[in-house]
Amino acid sequence: MERLAALLPDHRPALKRGGFAASAARASRMPRPSLVISIALVLTGIGPSLNAAGVPTLQEVVVKAKGNNHNLIGAAESANQGTVLKQQIDQRTVYRPGELLESVPGLIVTQHSGEGKANQYFARGFNLDHGTDLRISVEGMLVNQRSHGHGQGYSDLNFLIPELASSLQYRKGPYYADQGDFSSAGAVDIGYVNKLPAGIANFSVGNQGFMRGLAANSHGAGGGTILYAFELNTKDGPWLRKENYRKFNAVLRYSQSYGDTRFNITAMGYGANWNATDQIPQRAVQAGSISPLGSIDPSDGGESHRFSLSSALQHKSKLGITRINLYTIHSNLALFSNFTYFLDDPVNGDQFSQVDKRFQSALNLSHAWVNNLGGFAFENTVGAQFQNDVIDNGLLHTRQRQSLFTTRKDHVLENSMGLYYQNSVQWMDKFRSVAGVRSDFYWFDVHSDNSLNSGEQYDSITNPKLSLIFGPWAKTEYYFNYGSGFHSNDARGATATVDPKSGEAISRVNPLVRSTGYEAGLRTAILPGLQASLTFFRLDLASELLFVGDAGTTEASRPSKREGFEVSAFYMPNHWLTVDLDYALAKARFTGWDPAGNHIPGAIQGVGKASIAVDNLGPFFGSMQFRYFGKRALVEDNSQQSDNTMTLNGQIGFKLSKKFRVALQGFNLLGTKAHAIDYFYTSRLPGEPASGVPDRHFHPIESRSFRVSLTGNF
Known part of the structure; x- marks a missing residue:
């Protein structure tokens, strides 16, 4: 301070x-x-x-x-x-x-x-x-x-x-x-930057079929700056069935500042297609029927594209700052997955396709100003956020990416409006507050191929926010936070009355689900070059959004509670060395009693990271990042747990000149043969009982790999 x-x-x-x-x-x-x-x-x-x-x-x-x-x-x-x-x-x-x-x-x-x-x-x-x-x-x-074919959010x-x-x-x-x-x-x-200090030309190549090229630059144009970038990327990965991943990316941006007004307009384009390597059953790997790098259904995969046009304008006057952000996005995803193999359809297999095509548009407005009252300066911010989604998604039963029949098909219109106000004031030398309130309004209109799942829904929610900040004392500041928020549920779940697959009656979910958080923490800069923080938190959710491994989507579940702490430290003792450390521990439980148990499947407990970076030390530069991914309960009674995972990535580079540098990047340097993620559910392989076998399913960490990158500036 x-x-x-x-x-x-x-x-x-x-x-x-x-x-x-x-x-x-x-x-x-x-x-x-x-x-x-x-x-x-x-x-x-x-x-x-x-x-x-x-x-x-x-x-x-x-x-x-x-x-x-x-x-x-x-x-x-x-x-x-x-x-x-x-x-x-x-x-x-x-x-x-x-x-x-x-x-x-x-x-x-x-x-x-x-x-x-x-x-x-x-x-x-x-x-x-x-x-x-x-x-x-x-x-x-x-x-x-929102209301996405492969899961909410x-x-x-x-x-x-x-x-x-x-x-x-x-x-x-x-x-x-x-x-x-x-x-x-x-x-x-x-x-994103408005202007690059110099043009960038990058070419990277590595094992596992990796290749990447990037060209980016910015120039003055029409009193402003035009920025462009184009990227191509291919990768096969370590898998026995090559991913054959192909991606393109493009960005075109124009920005300008004119007096008290500044604006930008940005166009982005992205497209990709790939073969997937979904999670595999542990029993098949232990029996030696497949490799840890293999797959049960080699026809899994997908294709995706995204195109967007966005603009932002800011105007400063004696009345404060007004900000406008407007954008529209067109995206498309066709995903082919098979998580249960031959459980539901012993003849054709259980592969399904989740399709999502949408046009998403949004307008964000805000105005910030300061006024005086009783000798205090009050910072005020008022804002409005509007979003519209026009969605066509569906669920198809497929075999080797060929459609067999349609399980469900929906056309969804989802509109929302958010209004908020926030006030900040320094009451005393060692005390300030930030208070706010937000109201959100949602409209859902679902047209399903099954009329029993069609309908309209409306919901709204208002949430208060309050932060109290004390200090600093000895370059240390203390925070107390309270607030409630929310997540929306899938619009189809808010109108559906029957399961589209089984035809059984189901209950509709609440469109908007409240969360309530409490937090206390501190931030300190007591030592030169050190920035550290410690936080204790609690978060209550009225309904958990839970990933269902055998369905490949998220579903609304029971209320839950989370308690934990986080600690982080950033240390820069000199101009060439930085050290970044963080660790978090959380306890996540469903609230209320249930005979199935109260552990939340997949909820993370402990996680830690440590990174060190060296630069401005002659021509050499480099960095290392260590990551600890802790154990997770896989079922409600905690009888099945994942193992923890530790990985190490890093790079070392040499500046050939002021304009050229070369770097060697290494991934999974420890050669960890652990799992990137684990699930526990029932699946069926050929020859197994018709009811299937409950088992752990996992996706392995990619094996050790290296990439060489040459970057030039022009």
Whole structure:
């Protein structure tokens, strides 16, 4: 806080230029008005403006002011939020783009089906499947897809180009008014750069059939900047049945700043197809009938594409900052999976296809301003968020990717509106508060091929938020947070009355499910170069979204409770060395008694990560990342558990000149033969009893591999 306040003399002339911001600064008469300084920096344009979600990113003010120092004291609303800078993103060694999210403390990213499909996410005692309670956005565009054919909140990050990422901001828990659906466990926002310092040409090649090419650059045009990037990627993986993964990515962006107004417009395109390597039964591997790198149904796989057009505009005036974010996305997924093999259909097998085609459009509006009352400066933010999804999805019974019959087919219209207000004020030198409220309104209209599952539903929910921040004392700040949030359920579940497969009667699910969180934590910068935080949390869910392994989708389940803690530390003792450590432990249980047990299948318990990076040390650079993925209960009574998994990735590089560098990346350097993910359910192999065999099913960690990358700047 003292270091942030010390910045005030350098910026006072700029503050006086904007009468609105200047009056806000004058109104704050506390000895160290760090919050108002941050607000003024935002409103005068010295610091960064609002983020794509439309709210002031005060933590970025601190980061920009202090370079690579992660000190958010005086700006953060909780101990669990933070910013991962571009420098850190560039230093990470990732097997697939979604693993960039592992830079978030306590978050694990894995996969149960090779490439092309969305990642699996684990955090805060959750198996988040493909994103059920983790809100992910890129350039302000929500990645989570509602009422998706393969599970609620499906979040596919394969369109992400890491070299274009400018920063990654994360916040955990339901304490933030601008975060709506899917954010109960946390929210992650990834921004893209407007301008590259130099053009990028990258070519990478490795074993397991890996090859990647990237070209990106930016130029001045029409008073602004045009940025473009194009990526091609192929990979076969270590599997006996080659993945034959083929991907293209393209980005075209124009940005401009004109006086107090700045805007950008961005087009993105992505497409991929692949052969899948889904989880396999442990009994088949132990019997030697298949290899750990083999598959039961080699025709599994999929294809996907995503095209988006987005724009963002920010205007600064004496009345504050107004932010508008508008986007539209067209996406398509055809996924072929077989998790139970020959249990339901002994003749043709149990392969099914989940199809999802949608047009997603959204408009986000916000306005931030400061007013004075009783000698205090109040920061206010009001926002509105609108989203429309036009969805066609279906479930088909297939054999070797050929349709046999349609199990269900649905046309879904899903509309939502979110309204929020947030107020921040520094009441005393050592005490400030952030209070907010959010209301969400949802409309569902489902037209099913079975009229008994068609219908309309409406639901709404209002959630309060409150954060109390004390300190700092000895460069340490303390936080107390309370808030409620929600996740939406699949629209089809909100209108269905019969199971489309069995024809049995089923109960409709609640469209919106409340979560309630409590948290206490601290953040400290007591040692030079060290930023550390400790958080204790509790989260209650009115209904758990649970991944069902033999169905390949998520279903609403019982109420649940999670309790745990997280600790993280970022240490930069000098200009060439950084060390990043985090560990989290959570206890996740269903609430209420049930004879089946109260453990939540797949819920993560312990997770830890450690990374070290070296740069600016002559021509050499490098990094290492160690990851611990703890045990999980696989069934409610905890009679079946997964093992823990430890992996090590790293890279070493050499700067050939100012414009060229070469790097060697290594994955699974320990040669771990553990599992990326485990499930326990019933399946049937040829010759087994008709009722099937309950067994553990797993997807193995990819074997050790290496990639060589040559990068040139122009």
